[in-house]
Every structure is written in C-alpha cells, then in structure tokens.
Amino acid sequence: IVCLGTDARVVTGAVERDRRDLTNLTAPSSCAGQDQSTPEELLRAAFDHYKSREYAQAEAVLARARRIAPAHADVVIFMAMVLRAQGRPREALDLLLMEGCEGAQNLEYQASIASIATDLGEFDIAIGAYRDALARDSRSGELYLGLAAAYEASGRPAEAIVSYRRALDCAPQTADAHLNLGRLLHERGELDAARRCFEACLAIDPRSEKAQFNLGLIFAAVGDSHAAEECYRKAADIDPNFQSAHINLAALLSKRGDFAGSLAHLQQCEHADVSRAHFNFALSLCEQGQVAEARHHFDKAGDIQATDSVMQSTTGVMFLTHGDPDRARPLLRRAADSAPDVPLIQWNRALIDLYDGPSEQA
Numbered sequence: 352i353v354c355l356g357t358d359a360r361v362v363t364g365a366v367e368r369d370r371r372d373l374t375n376l377t378a379p380s381s382c383a384g385q386d387q388s389t390p391e392e393l394l395r396a397a398f399d400h401y402k403s404r405e406y407a408q409a410e411a412v413l414a415r416a417r418r419i420a421p422a423h424a425d426v427v428i429f430m431a432m433v434l435r436a437q438g439r440p441r442e443a444l445d446l447l448l449m450e451g452c453e454g455a456q457n458l459e460y461q462a463s464i465a466s467i468a469t470d471l472g473e474f475d476i477a478i479g480a481y482r483d484a485l486a487r488d489s490r491s492g493e494l495y496l497g498l499a500a501a502y503e504a505s506g507r508p509a510e511a512i513v514s515y516r517r518a519l520d521c522a523p524q525t526a527d528a529h530l531n532l533g534r535l536l537h538e539r540g541e542l543d544a545a546r547r548c549f550e551a552c553l554a555i556d557p558r559s560e561k562a563q564f565n566l567g568l569i570f571a572a573v574g575d576s577h578a579a580e581e582c583y584r585k586a587a588d589i590d591p592n593f594q595s596a597h598i599n600l601a602a603l604l605s606k607r608g609d610f611a612g613s614l615a616h617l618q619q620c621e622h623a624d625v626s627r628a629h630f631n632f633a634l635s636l637c638e639q640g641q642v643a644e645a646r647h648h649f650d651k652a653g654d655i656q657a658t659d660s661v662m663q664s665t666t667g668v669m670f671l672t673h674g675d676p677d678r679a680r681p682l683l684r685r686a687a688d689s690a691p692d693v694p695l696i697q698w699n700r701a702l703i704d705l706y707d708g709p710s711e712q713a
C-alpha cells in the first residue's frame with residue numbers, strides 16, 4: 352500500500368469568476384443588425400448563464416463578445432472556463448495559448464493555462480505558466496501548490512518537494528501541502544520528516560483520513576504495529592469506506608492470528624478477495640496445528656479451490672497430511688488434471704497415489 356495524497360492542482364481565478372466585480376455590469380442590449388453590446392455587458396450575461404449551468408448559452412454569449420473584442424483577456428479566460436466546464440479542455444487550452452491576447456501575461460491568465468494544461472497532462476506548459484504566474488505573485492501558496500503537483504505528475508519529485516515547501520512558507524496552514532510533502536518524503540525514505548508532515552496536517556485537519564493512514568504506514572515501517580493499528584482504525588472511523596485502511600488492518604490482524612478480526616475488515620472492502628483470505632488463514636492455522644479451524648476456512652475458500660489448481664493442490668496436501676484422504680483425493684487429482692506441466696502439482700498427485708497403494712488396473 353502506498354502513501355495517499357490529494358490532488359493539489361490549483362482551482363484558478365478563472366474558475367472563481369464570481370470573485371470578480373461583475374455585479375455592476377448591465378445586461379446586454381438587444382437590437383437588430385450590428386451588435387451594440389459591450390464585452391462587459393456580455394460577460395455579465397454569460398456569467399448569469401454560467402451560474403445556472405447553462406454552458407451552451409454562456410458560450411454563445413461569449414462568442415458574441417469575442418466578435419466584438421477577440422483578444423479581450425477576461426472574455427478569453429471566461430470562454431476557456433466555459434469550454435472546460437463542457438468537457439472540452441483541449442479547446443480551452445488552445446484558446447488561452449493563442450497569440451495576441453490582451454493581458455495574456457497577467458497572473459489569472461497564466462494560472463488558467465497552468466490548471467488546464469495540468470488536467471491535459473501538458474506538464475511543461477503547466478510548469479512554465481505557473482512560473483510566469485509566480486513571477487507576478489511570489490507569495491501565492493496556491494500557485495506553489497499547483498506547481499508542485501505539476502512537477503510531481505511530470506516525474507520530478509525533488510522539484511515538487513521544493514515547491515510544496517515554498518507553498519508552506521507562504522501558507523503554513525495548508526493541510527494538503529503538508530500531506531503531499533509528507534507522502535513524497537516517505538517515498539524517499541525520510542520517515543521522521545514525513546511523520547512530522549502528517550502530524551502537521553492532522554493538527555490543521557484532524558479529519559484527514561489520508562494523513563491518519565499515512566501516519567500508520569510510518570509506524571508500521573518502524574515496527575510499531577500497535578501505533579499503526581490505532582492510525583488505521585482512526586482512518587477507517589473517519590471514512591468507513593476507506594478500503595486501504597481496512598486492507599491494512601486486515602493484514603496486521605492476520606499476522607497476529609486474529610483471523611476473525613482480519614476477515615471483518617476485508618468484508619468492508621468492495622474488491623477484497625475474501626475467498627483468498629480464507630485460504631491464507633487456513634494455511635496459517637495449519638502451520639499452528641489448528642486443523643479443525645483450518646478446515647473451516649478451507650471450506651469458505653471453496654470458490655477459489657474450484658478454479659485454482661495451486662490452491663486445490665495445496666488444500667489437498669493439507670487434508671492428506673492431517674488424515675483426511677477422502678477430501679484430499681479429488682482435489683489433488685483435479686489439480687493434476689488441470690496443470691499437467693506443473694511438477695509440484697504432479698508430485699502432490701503422486702502422494703495420494705502412493706497413499707492409495709498400487710492401482711488395480713493393468
């Protein structure tokens with residue numbers, strides 16, 4: 352299980368259009384012939400459509416604005432936002448990257464390019480745009496957070512770490528920056544530094560299930576299984592559907608021999624292979640000499656045994672070893688028939704043949 356983080360991509364000012372002062376703009380005039388509306392009037396009308404999720408109508412109004420002022424920076428940014436809302440990010444990015452746009456070097460314009468380019472996997476473009484935006488606002492923790500995410504997505508974790516740290520220099524109370532920085536430090540093996548990041552995240556956001564889970568991974572890595580268990584349980588309490596926490600709890604409890612507890616957590620996971628878990632529990636119980644309990648779990652793993660020749664053979668050997676050849680015989684023979692080229696399975700088949708003695712057939 353790997354450390355979990357958040358998507359730290361920036362929601363740009365363009366997406367937060369309602370922060371701009373559009374409230375004093377008048378509605379566009381309607382007249383035959385030449386469009387007499389101003390770009391500002393059309394922006395206000397498009398914004399009203401956007402707030403109502405009438406994206407096609409907003410696009411149509413902005414197209415009118417672009418015919419009047421094709422390079423108007425606010426019109427272009429807002430059009431890109433509307434295209435993006437309609438699932439057309441490539442068109443949005445191409446629009447923003449066109450030449451000759453008024454104010455194309457302003458912070459909001461570059462932040463819009465960066466955010467959409469990150470969505471599209473155009474990380475070089477995103478990184479360049481974030482840098483241009485930061486040249487205009489070097490104290491924006493939000494921009495550094497977006498830059499870090501772009502670096503990370505492009506396979507440059509060292510630069511991402513630097514950017515997450517700069518984000519925290521600008522905005523120390525950013526929980527996501529602590530979380531993602533901790534995750535990258537954990538991947539580099541810097542466990543103490545990672546632990547401090549996760550603890551800082553939890554100090555800001557005690558309900559961060561990912562920080563709790565990642566802190567559990569740190570404790571598990573240093574051999575403190577009880578502290579790890581406490582963290583996993585807290586993560587599962589915060590989000591009962593947090594499957595990674597349940598899976599790790601199941602693995603931890605299984606190692607302690609608490610198979611009932613382990614199974615209870617596995618059953619919380621939609622995609623967990625509970626049948627295989629029963630099989631693994633049975634093997635562990637066999638090793639401990641708890642044959643009756645092992646048989647119970649082997650029976651529960653029957654769905655796997657019906658199709659998996661390795662499990663059929665292993666289960667058959669268990670039954671044979673513990674004095675139940677009648678249950679061993681069909682499993683070992685079925686496994687051997689389905690895997691004629693696997694030496695170990697054929698060897699196990701030979702065990703039951705030897706147990707049964709010489710064949711009566713010529």
